[in-house]
Amino acid sequence: MPLTMLKQGQSGVIQELHGKSAAVRHLEELGFITGETVRVISELAGNLIIELKGTRLALNKVTASRIILKN
């Protein structure tokens, strides 16, 4: 399921990233890699603030939907 499905406070483990654009490559370099845990800190109309490796990142909905979590 995509990261967008998580509710505030929930966390999940990344399975893969969809689409191999420069943007997705950038996400990988920021640490969105297979096996990494993400936690949703807050949600604003589909846009997310998440915790990854102990830091906060803001993503919009389109970007978050490219991040697929393990079920």
Next chain:
Amino acid sequence: MEIRLALAGNPNTGKTTLFNALTGSTQHVGNWPGVTVEKKDGRLKSDKSVIIEDLPGIYSLSPYTAEEIVSRNYIIHDKPDAILNIVDATNLERNLYLSTQLIEVGIPVVIALNMMDVIRKNGDQIHTKKLGDMLGCEVVEISALKGDGIQDAVKKAVAVAKSKKEVVLKQKFSEEIEKVIQEISEIITGKADSRSLRWYAVKLLERDEEIQQDLQLNASELAKIEKLVTACEEIAEDDSESIITGERYAWIASVTEKCVHKKDISGMTASDKIDRIVTHRIFALPLFAVIMFLVYFISISTVGTMATDWVNDVLFGEIVPTYLGGALENLGLADWLYGLIMDGIVGGVGAVLGFLPQMLVLFICLAILEDCGYMARIAFVLDRIFRKFGLSGKSFIPMLVSTGCGVPGIMASRTIESDNDRRMTIMTTTFIPCGAKLPIIALIAGAFFPEQAWIAPSAYFLGIACVIASGIILKKTKLFAGDPAPFVIELPAYHLPGAGNVFRTMLDRGFAFIKKATSIVLVSTVLIWFLQSFNLHLEMVDAEESMLAGIGKMIAPIFAPLGFGDWKAAVASLTGLIAKENLVGTFGVLYGFEEVAEDGEELWATLGAAYTPVAAYAMMAFNLLCVPCFAAVGALRREMMSGKMTWFAVGYQCALAYIVSLMIYQFGTLLTTGAFGIGTVFAIACLLFVIYLLFIKKAWSPEKKTGLSLERA
């Protein structure tokens, strides 16, 4: 012998703070990723033979945005003698991702572990010695802000630069990958710098096209490499880039596991709690509007005005004319020289400098916003809105920077990934009133709307409205079509703005303003004074018969439909193109303080009598939205890297300013006086045209075009 040290690291880790501390410079710092977009060099205070290069922040050596290319090119092509890698200790894993790449390049690296004070305060531990051993380079604990450990870090960096020892690489990939890297290295031996052989091999494994071109590999070499890469991708069932990224992070995790002891931090941090409010689905936007309203209200209508009133009315209105005027009269100067000094210089430059207090207050407010960490949040909040209009939330950061000055604002757009978004932001960001336009706003607000606090903030929101409308209109054209770039931004922890930093930022910008007032504005006002004092036969005449009146009367009809068709306003708008402060300076000369002082009236009152409030607001709108100033157009030209786009941008800005101003004057006049004329008809036509562009016109799309050509065929 000179030693070149590069400061490299992730965005917002304190590189510029360290740079300022080491070199004594006062480069601008802020609390959001992407403050520095251009490299800057300086010499070490304690040893002038050491040159330090401050680079824009990067997440990796595979550039993603324009300012990251600057950093990569410097490291790879200019080859500094050593790299001082600033690492944010509170964000170790992501920061070390870049560090492992920097070490691969083969240039000696020293790691400066910044923000260790925060780590200790949190009760966490980092074993620096062990970390250094595992990474294969020296690690020094520093606090860039307090200056702790920074001399030690530089000394170590200089020492490794001088020692010319070979860099030891500790990080290894899995066996299969190492084998492929080895094989690629063999293919490119002799073609690439031997020190950086491994880095090049890894980049080729990642299929980095720029590197393929850099090394000028021939077809058979490229084919050999491609075969190796595909083979290893088949084994791992993933693309090579992801394999490398994954393994790199896995290795880093194994290092931090041994070197870092963190207390369990489940639950909300203070920053998270603030974000709950600041990015709240309902409160976020009103909060932003209130903050910006306050910024303008405070700087123009309250604190700033009191000081400005004193400077304008007392200092340049009474004290300077009385004493300087008296002194000059005692000297028995020629009439023209007296006029030049009193009407030209005191009147013009004085009028501009009079607004300095208001600008300083604005600069303080902006510095606080930039320093506290709000910038990245508001970009996130506005992304949702801006996206609907074809812009990304990241466009907002340049716009907030532009509130201070349009030139760095235009440059700040480098952090926007998509070319179309970036070009559109460059074109529209100067609609936001900059510091130099503040005197115009303050002048109009003070002279025509003394009791209405909403005038100054309205100028700001008019700017935002024009940005949004432009976003919608331009996105529908072929030139800017395309989806806005995906949005991802690191949110720095909030911190209380440092008084020293806020104060320094204010002083820097204040001095820049004074410098401009005493250079460009001075020259312009002297020129204006000359042109308005003499006729073509160089005889001193009344302003109405001067050369300037002649020029003004020629262009004035253009502005007549906008309500300020007299030659003085026309000339003022024209001089505003050079620098916006000129507008106020020109009014200062034309409605001079000197004559003002004689008949007991002030500039504001005389000006207030010359135009209707609606015309004045239209004049303000025109000058805020029109071509910013020579310096900003220069920056626009550099960032667009295209003369054609520059002309398009300038033309668009003029047309938009004219149309908006026309509508304000004509509809405003219609509402206040009921007067209906040919101008009103034109304004209605413009309004319909704008409505058509905004809501009815279909967006350009590649499919539609092919459909049409098929029909024709």
